[in-house]
Amino acid sequence: MWNYEKRLQYPVKIKNPNPQFAKIIISQYGGPDGELGASLRYLSQRFSMPYPELKGMLTDIGTEELGHLEMIGAIVYQLTRNLTPEQIKKNGFDAYFVDHTTGIYPASSAGVPFTAAYLQSKGDCITDLHENLAAEQKARTTYDNILRLVDDPDVADAIKFLREREVVHYQRFGEGLRLATDRLNEKNFYAFNPSFDKK
Amino acid sequence: MTEREALLRKIAAKQFAIWELHIYLDTHINEPEAVKRSKKCKEELNVLVKEYENEYGPLTNDCSSTSSAWLKNPWPWDLEDDD
Numbered sequence: 001m002w003n004y005e006k007r008l009q010y011p012v013k014i015k016n017p018n019p020q021f022a023k024i025i026i027s028q029y030g031g032p033d034g035e036l037g038a039s040l041r042y043l044s045q046r047f048s049m050p051y052p053e054l055k056g057m058l059t060d061i062g063t064e065e066l067g068h069l070e071m072i073g074a075i076v077y078q079l080t081r082n083l084t085p086e087q088i089k090k091n092g093f094d095a096y097f098v099d100h101t102t103g104i105y106p107a108s109s110a111g112v113p114f115t116a117a118y119l120q121s122k123g124d125c126i127t128d129l130h131e132n133l134a135a136e137q138k139a140r141t142t143y144d145n146i147l148r149l150v151d152d153p154d155v156a157d158a159i160k161f162l163r164e165r166e167v168v169h170y171q172r173f174g175e176g177l178r179l180a181t182d183r184l185n186e187k188n189f190y191a192f193n194p195s196f197d198k199k
Numbered sequence: 200m201t202e203r204e205a206l207l208r209k210i211a212a213k214q215f216a217i218w219e220l221h222i223y224l225d226t227h228i229n230e231p232e233a234v235k236r237s238k239k240c241k242e243e244l245n246v247l248v249k250e251y252e253n254e255y256g257p258l259t260n261d262c263s264s265t266s267s268a269w270l271k272n273p274w275p276w277d278l279e280d281d282d
Contacts, residue, residue: 003259003260003261004259004260005214005258005259006257006258006259006269006274006275007207007210007211007214007258007275008211008275008276009211009214009215009218010211010215011204011207011208011211012276013204013278014278053225053226053228056225057222057225057226060221060222060225061222064218064222070275070276073276074275074276077276078276078278081278168219168222172222172223172225172226175226175227176225176226179226
């Protein structure tokens with residue numbers, strides 16, 4: 001079960017609409033390393049996680065990613081308000097606009113719709129935790145790239161917060177991996193999959 | 200920044216500290232310093248949330264408030280200046 005809080009995890013308040021930035025940032029909504037994939041990845045993987053710390057961590061981080069999805073939606077929404085058809089055409093937002101107007105749709109910056117092929121849930125805690133460590137770094141790189149392309153301080157402020165969360169989650173997943181391997185055969189971590197093999 | 204936004208930022212900062220300690224405790228079970236700080240932040244948060252909800256309506260749907268207060272704008276993605 002989940003409860004909703006009527007607030008964002010970190011405030012988003014963008015004074016100047018900018019459809020060009022919106023087109024870039026939508027990738028973190030429904031793109032290959034975006035927040036929708038992150039939340040589905042962790043919230044799906046947790047069912048087969050063997051240890052209580054890992055179940056808790058995946059639940060908590062997966063939940064936080066839903067909050068990040070909401071922040072990205074708020075950023076894109078605020079960047080696309082009060083646009084004229086001229087602004088939409090001039091800034092390359094027309095390809096998105098024709099299908100979605102200014103609705104928030106999970107797709108990459110290049111327009112590829114969200115797909116579950118962006119994530120994996122492998123039923124093996126070592127494999128899944130490595131997937132998650134990689135996912136956090138890929139998202140961190142994407143946020144770094146967004147910061148290279150966006151010069152509005154209102155936008156950069158929220159993006160920097162999200163970038164930092166990737167670094168913190170990477171740290172937590174690394175600790176989770178260590179907790180898992182501490183309970184496995186130290187000479188061969190792969191001899192036994194605690195999610196599947198019977199002792 | 201409106202008074203409502205300023206108060207909501209204080210709440211978000213407190214909630215963030217509590218959340219950060221919460222996920223830290225997932226891998227550092229019952230670490231005493233983190234538990235202590237989390238407890239202190241939660242007490243401070245409760246005071247701020249009560250102040251906010253009295254003035255501006257519920258932050259969560261388990262708040263003993265009317266449905267019209269829950270529905271009231273702004274929602275988290277809205278800009279108050281646009282209202």
